[in-house]
Amino acid sequence: MTVDRIGERLRRYRRAAKKTLNQVAAEAGLTASFLSQAERNLTGISISSLANIAKSLGVPLNVLFDQPPQPQPDSHQGERVRYAIEGQPLTYERLSSSFPGNLINAVKMSMPVGYQSELISHEGAEFAYVLSGQILYTIEDRQYPLGAGDSVHFDAGKPHCLANTGSDVAEVLTVTTMALFDDPSR
Numbered sequence: 284m285t286v287d288r289i290g291e292r293l294r295r296y297r298r299a300a301k302k303t304l305n306q307v308a309a310e311a312g313l314t315a316s317f318l319s320q321a322e323r324n325l326t327g328i329s330i331s332s333l334a335n336i337a338k339s340l341g342v343p344l345n346v347l348f349d350q351p352p353q354p355q356p357d358s359h360q361g362e363r364v365r366y367a368i369e370g371q372p373l374t375y376e377r378l379s380s381s382f383p384g385n386l387i388n389a390v391k392m393s394m395p396v397g398y399q400s401e402l403i404s405h406e407g408a409e410f411a412y413v414l415s416g417q418i419l420y421t422i423e424d425r426q427y428p429l430g431a432g433d434s435v436h437f438d439a440g441k442p443h444c445l446a447n448t449g450s451d452v453a454e455v456l457t458v459t460t461m462a463l464f465d466d467p468s469r
Contacts, residue, residue, distance in 0.1 A: 289369045290324035292347055293336060297322070300340045311335035312404035312442070327371030328401065330390065330463050331439075335405050350464055353380045365393075372398055378456070381464070388463040394418075394453045399446040407460030409439040416453025419446045 297307050304322075308315040312335055320326040330350075337344040344350075351364035363376040378389040394416070402421075411420065412434040420427040420435050422443045427435050437443070439459060447453040 288324050289328065289348060290322045293318070294322040296340045296342050296346065300342075302340065307336060307339045310339035313401065317401050326401070327373070328368060329371070329373070329403065330368065330375065331405055331459070331461060332401060332403050333368065334461060334463055335403070344462075344464070350375075351377055353377045353464075356380045356382075377464070379458075379464075386460055387458055388461065389456065389458045390463065392455045392457055394445075394447040394455065396447055396450060396452065398453075400444045402442050402444045404442045405439050405459075405461050407439050408436065409443070409461075410434065410436045410458045411445070412456040414454040414456055416447060416451050416455075417449030418453050418455060419448045421445070 297304070300307075304315045304318050307313075308318045311318070311332065313332060317326065318336075321328045321332075333347050334344055337347055348368050349366075351366055353363075358378050358380070363378075365374050365376055367374045372395045374393045376391040378391055379385070379387060391414070411418075411429075413429045413431050415431050418429045420429060420443060422435070422437050423441045428448070429435060439461060445455075
């Protein structure tokens with residue numbers, strides 16, 4: 284039995300929802316060309332984009348990819364599960380836990396040198412704190428260069444992307460009000 288790659292799952296669920304690339308892209312805050320590339324496994328895709336796509340398709344995020352649970356309120360370095368979305372160079376560590384009424388979701392991202400995300404917009408607010416490295420956030424065509432100890436907080440409904448502009452792997456703590464996890468308690 285072969286395992287579907289992320290692109291095949293995106294295409295299969297989009298077709299099952301009887302939606303076009305343009306419809307899903309518009310509802311997910313992405314471009315149709317980016318979504319087409321993601322469906323053909325030609326580009327990586329972020330958790331935020333997958334969450335927007337899942338919402339557009341009316342499917343749980345966990346049908347697109349698996350994330351580790353975080354049922355306990357405490358999270359300890361060295362004990363968290365590192366994970367990645369297949370085809371994506373980013374690695375993540377889930378920092379926020381599951382409980383009814385939770386409004387924030389936090390992840391620690393490790394970005395390789397030269398990484399650049401897709402342009403996206405989504406509901407809610409986003410906060411990022413650079414732990415190490417050099418990051419460039421672009422929010423509505425305005426650039427915000429950030430180094431270790433710097434942060435950015437903005438309306439995530441504005442088109443934004445980020446890139447590792449340094450010569451080392453960058454680590455960023457990202458907190459958002461967007462639902463990034465399909466926890467049973469939500």
